[in-house]
């Protein structure tokens with residue numbers, strides 16, 4: 281099944297000039313970039329994106345981190361793109377990160393973990409629409 285998913289290259293990665301290395305790993309894994317842009321999230325945009333985590337103790341530091349430098353958002357497409365990209369990213373928990381995954385290679389900490397990827401079809405739909413209009417995504 282061909283799917284689309286939303287990827288974010290997070291501030292810890294844009295700050296270290298490793299956007300290209302991360303996009304290379306994504307493309308070499310077989311996923312295709314169908315939309316791409318760089319932006320600096322406002323506090324409101326970051327809070328809205330992570331609304332499901334509102335009320336948790338890591339919410340405020342997460343929003344502070346996500347607004348601390350620019351990010352790169354992309355729509356990725358491929359066979360089972362959602363789970364494909366989650367597997368390529370590696371686990372959220374540093375102790376469970378598989379060798380060679382993007383987070384294993386580049387993450388600095390639990391929070392500053394270089395990349396985001398949608399975790400379900402519903403969140404992919406919502407997250408893609410959060411950043412892109414339909415005419416910004418190539419066919």
Ligand code: UDP
Pocket residue numbers: 338342371372390391392393395396397399
């Ligand atoms: N996060 C954090 N502390 C936590 C849990 C999560 O700073 O205890 C951050 C981390 O950057 C993570 C993001 O919040 O990527 C969203 O958390 P989620 O559980 O949705 O993980 P993900 O889907 O990004 O793997």
